[in-house]
Amino acid sequence: MSAIPIADDVLDPAVEVLTLREVADRVGRPVSRVQQALRDHQLIAVRRRGELLVPAIFLTDNDEVVKGLPGTITLLVDSGYSPSEILRWLFTADESLPGTPIEALRGDRGREVKRRAQALAF
Structure with missing residues (x-):
């Protein structure tokens, strides 16, 4: 069994996070x-105070993984980006979206987010 990839905690402290148990329950x-x-790059976790945590924004109000998030993460992993770099990119504002890539994914603008992710790969 391979190790779980963990991102550096590059998140703003105000970003709501969930424990793995909370994600599982939801x-x-x-x-x-x-x-x-x-492990399959469907989600990204950070370690805070010894505990693995996932940003709550990665789940929809219907308790599902945000559509397009796994594909975007996989695309960036395949392009050589680390979990920390991916997490930083997902939470960095982009005026052309507008907002952050994770907000755009939640807002059903996944195609545009994937286009930007593909552009980063080159």
Whole structure:
């Protein structure tokens, strides 16, 4: 079993985060499935005070992973970006979106986010 990739805690302290148990409860899956989602680059976690945490914004109001997030993360991982770089990019404002890439994904603007992610790869 491979190790769970963990990003540096580059998040603003105000960003709401969830424990792996909380994510599992919200999506209705065991914690082991959340851990596998992290290994499969479907989600990204940070370590804070010794605990793995996932940004709450990665889940929808319907308790699902935001559509387009796993594909965007995978695209950037395949392009050589580290989990920390990906997390930083997802939470950095982009005037042309407008807002951050994660907000755009939540707002159903996934195509535009993926275009920008693909452009970063080159």
